[in-house]
Amino acid sequence: MLEVNGLATEEQILKVFPSIETINKGPVAVIECFQKIPCNPCTTSCKFNAIDMGDDINNLPQVSSENCVGCGVCLGKCPGLAIMLVDGSKSEDYLHMSIPYEMMPVPVKDSIVKGLDREGNYLGDVRVVKVLNSKSLDRTLVVTLEVPRDLLYKFRNIEVEVE
Ligand code: SF4
Ligand code: SF4
Numbered sequence: 001m002l003e004v005n006g007l008a009t010e011e012q013i014l015k016v017f018p019s020i021e022t023i024n025k026g027p028v029a030v031i032e033c034f035q036k037i038p039c040n041p042c043t044t045s046c047k048f049n050a051i052d053m054g055d056d057i058n059n060l061p062q063v064s065s066e067n068c069v070g071c072g073v074c075l076g077k078c079p080g081l082a083i084m085l086v087d088g089s090k091s092e093d094y095l096h097m098s099i100p101y102e103m104m105p106v107p108v109k110d111s112i113v114k115g116l117d118r119e120g121n122y123l124g125d126v127r128v129v130k131v132l133n134s135k136s137l138d139r140t141l142v143v144t145l146e147v148p149r150d151l152l153y154k155f156r157n158i159e160v161e162v163e
Contacts, residue, residue, distance in 0.1 A: 007118060008034050013153060018065040020088065023152075027070025027087035027096070029063050033080065036060060045077040072132065075100045076140040085144075086152070096129055097155055098144040107131055107143055107160045114159040115147060123151055126158065 018028055029050065031042065036058045043051045043061060050067035051074060053059040075083045075098065085098035107113050107128045115126040130144040147155045 008032060010153075013118075016063075017086070017153065018063075022065045023086050023095070024088040026089045027072075027085045027098070028065045028068050029070070029072075029074060029083055030086055031061050031063055031074075031078075031083050033061055033078075033082040039079070041077040041079065042074045042083060045074050047071075047073075072098055072142050075142050076134075081140070084156070085142075088149070091146075093149060094146045095149055095152060096144050097147045097152075098130075098132075098142050099157065101141045101143045101158070102139075103160070105160050105162055106133075106141060107158065111160075113145070114161070115145065115151065115155050116157040116159055117154045118156045120157065122159075123154055124148065126155070128158075 012034055013032065016032055017030055022028060038057045040053060040057050043053050048067050048069055050064045051061050052064065053061045070085055070087065072085055081100045087096040090096050109128055109131055111128050112125045113128055115123045117123055127146040128143060129146050132142040143158065145158060
């Protein structure tokens with residue numbers, strides 16, 4: 001539970017995911033921001049008006065999956081690394097899941113890294129599809145991984161081994 005151990009419940013996580021039908025159409029942002037704090041770079045960075053938090057900066061951000069084009073800009077702007085992209089349009093077996101990443105070493109395209117859940121537990125190995133390092137992302141990398149579909153609600157991070 002968030003108040004006790006800083007972790008969102010399964011119910012909270014499921015609520016912020018769009019439907020599988022939406023995910024299968026293409027990349028869409030998922031925001032796991034569950035604490036009311038005065039923060040809004042996600043909203044102001046989205047040129048497509050896909051993130052709304054109403055009139056109060058303390059409100060929780062809500063994604064409009066209809067407006068979201070999956071550009072990934074908001075991933076690099078969120079100080080809490082709370083946003084990822086999920087894309088089910090690539091394969092019947094795998095999803096492309098893009099996460100913000102600020103650790104070292106930097107993952108390499110096509111390498112195999114450890115897939116982790118929200119608590120840092122190992123889920124299985126995943127392939128690095130893309131590593132985006134753009135000025136517009138404020139030096140936060142966006143790493144896209146090929147993740148088995150059954151890990152959709154579990155996968156959240158990676159561990160890259162030092163060579
Ligand atoms: S991925 Fe792009 S379009 Fe979607 S919410 Fe983030 S900034 Fe907006
Ligand atoms: S920028 Fe991140 S932490 Fe701040 S409100 Fe948006 S999702 Fe939450």
